[in-house]
Amino acid sequence: MSTVHTDIVTPAGKVYEGDVHMVCVRSKSGELGILPHHLPIVAPLDIALVRLKHEDEKIVDYVAVHGGFIQVGRTSITILSEAAEKKADIDVERAKKAKAEAEEQLSTLHETSEGYAEAMLKLKRSELRLNTAAIADAVPEA
Amino acid sequence: MPSMRDIKEKIASTKQMRKITKAMQMVAAAKLNRAQATAQDYSAYADKLREVVASIASTLPKGGNSKHPMLASRPVKKTAYLVITENRGLAGAYDSTVLKYTQNLIREKHESKDEYLILVTGKVGLNFFEKRGYPVALSKTDVPDTIAFDDVLDFAKQAISLYDTKKIDELHLIYNHFVNAISQTLVDNQLLPLTDLESKPKEKVRYVYEPDEDEVLESLLPLYAEGQIYGALLDAKAAEQAARMTAMRSASDNASDIIDHLSLSYNRARQAAITQEITEIVGGAAALE
Numbered sequence: 318m319s320t321v322h323t324d325i326v327t328p329a330g331k332v333y334e335g336d337v338h339m340v341c342v343r344s345k346s347g348e349l350g351i352l353p354h355h356l357p358i359v360a361p362l363d364i365a366l367v368r369l370k371h372e373d374e375k376i377v378d379y380v381a382v383h384g385g386f387i388q389v390g391r392t393s394i395t396i397l398s399e400a401a402e403k404k405a406d407i408d409v410e411r412a413k414k415a416k417a418e419a420e421e422q423l424s425t426l427h428e429t430s431e432g433y434a435e436a437m438l439k440l441k442r443s444e445l446r447l448n449t450a451a452i453a454d455a456v457p458e459a
Numbered sequence: 460m461p462s463m464r465d466i467k468e469k470i471a472s473t474k475q476m477r478k479i480t481k482a483m484q485m486v487a488a489a490k491l492n493r494a495q496a497t498a499q500d501y502s503a504y505a506d507k508l509r510e511v512v513a514s515i516a517s518t519l520p521k522g523g524n525s526k527h528p529m530l531a532s533r534p535v536k537k538t539a540y541l542v543i544t545e546n547r548g549l550a551g552a553y554d555s556t557v558l559k560y561t562q563n564l565i566r567e568k569h570e571s572k573d574e575y576l577i578l579v580t581g582k583v584g585l586n587f588f589e590k591r592g593y594p595v596a597l598s599k600t601d602v603p604d605t606i607a608f609d610d611v612l613d614f615a616k617q618a619i620s621l622y623d624t625k626k627i628d629e630l631h632l633i634y635n636h637f638v639n640a641i642s643q644t645l646v647d648n649q650l651l652p653l654t655d656l657e658s659k660p661k662e663k664v665r666y667v668y669e670p671d672e673d674e675v676l677e678s679l680l681p682l683y684a685e686g687q688i689y690g691a692l693l694d695a696k697a698a699e700q701a702a703r704m705t706a707m708r709s710a711s712d713n714a715s716d717i718i719d720h721l722s723l724s725y726n727r728a729r730q731a732a733i734t735q736e737i738t739e740i741v742g743g744a745a746a747l748e
Contacts, residue, residue, distance in 0.1 A: 326507055328608040328689055330500030345678070346670045359511060360669035361678035386679060388511050388666070395507055399608060399682065 320372055321353040323394040325380055325401050332401045333369070333380055340394055341368040342387050351389055361386040364441045366449055367396065379404040381449040383442055400442075407450040416443035463732065466725040470718055477714035483549070484707035490604050491640065491700035497605060498637070498693045505690050512653075512683050514666060515676060527673065528623070529680045532652050539576040539596065539627040540565070541618060541650070541688070543634035543695040544584030546600060550699055551706035553635060554583045556645055561633055564647070565593075576627055578618055580692065596621065604700075606692055615688040619681060622651045632688070637697035641705055650687055653680065 323340055325333035340351045343365035351358075362385050369378040385398025419440035426433045461469075516530070542561050544554045561577075569575050576596040577588050585598045599614045621627045630651040635643040668675045 326504045328501050328504050358667045
């Protein structure tokens with residue numbers, strides 16, 4: 318099985334770097350699973366989980382990516398985003414707090430009022446963080 | 460002529476001052492290191508982003524007929540200047556270069572206040588423009604020393620939305636660019652509309668855009684513009700720390716010079732006093748004989 322070099326880059330530096338066998342992302346137009354030697358493509362991403370499958374299928378890395386886009390080149394894949402966190406780096410407490418705040422804001426706002434979209438985004442981001450952090454680790458090999 | 464005690468006090472106070480400026484110099488040096496590291500992290504992101512934007516831009520028809528408003532120049536009725544200054548001062552000519560340049564630029568290019576807007580970061584700049592009655596549309600004075608992307612995202616979004624809502628037709632960035640630890644140069648960049656994307660990508664790759672080019676540009680260009688503003692702030696912060704370091708170093712050097720000078724006059728005064736005492740004793744002894 319072949320692999321492709323993948324980077325996840327944010328303004329705060331590289332979040333992820335490694336050779337993986339498959340990258341699963343959710344773009345604005347739907348789920349994409351990208352294998353090595355994929356046709357060059359650029360697609361904007363949703364606020365969603367990115368799964369990076371290693372050559373050994375049991376090892377999967379999870380990264381919460383908050384928007385941005387994916388760029389697939391001939392020899393490498395780059396995901397550019399304003400913010401991204403590896404599963405291990407997520408601050409669950411903070412995400413919970415942010416979620417509660419966002420829900421509170423949403424309950425007082427109407428769909429058409431100002432700030433609704435922002436609160437919705439905040440909720441989406443905090444939910445993504447919590448969901449990512451909640452993924453159970455693959456059972457380690459004996 | 461000042462008395463010996465006066466001189467001694469002056470030496471002591473100058474020494475105190477030198478201690479402070481030396482400490483500030485060292486603090487600025489440490490912060491400069493950190494600012495440079497952040498700028499380095501960011502440049503990886505900026506390079507990639509630029510590469511993608513440039514490769515999309517190169518597939519667009521020449522002549523600026525692109526549909527996206529951020530790429531299309533429109534008749535300029537109102538120009539906005541984003542001026543980056545800092546909060547504390549004590550950084551030599553760091554702020555005054557930027558502010559003077561902006562003042563002259565506006566005087567040359569614009570006749571009335573309806574033709575331009577000022578967006579400013581930093582207290583020094585804000586005070587300067589408000590005092591002189593410039594139209595300040597947006598300001599941010601709480602930029603921390605280590606800037607995270609989240610800190611400036613709101614500000615960048617607001618600046619770009621001014622352009623989106625057609626309140627302004629051009630956005631310029633004016634700031635000090637960090638060249639190295641001892642020199643900074645003034646930069647005046649046009650950020651919006653995006654015009655300087657023609658840089659050739661290293662290898663030409665034909666990308667497929669999913670779902671289509673317009674959609675990709677729609678999410679890519681705001682990201683790019685926000686990134687540019689963040690990058691400029693990082694750059695300016697590094698320049699600020701470097702400028703402060705240099706300013707504090709020369710302040711320390713000057714303090715040392717003053718101390719040398721004062722020590723010399725102190726010793727002279729001391730010798731004069733001793734000579735006078737001896738003369739008095741000798742004179743007194745001579746009078747007794």
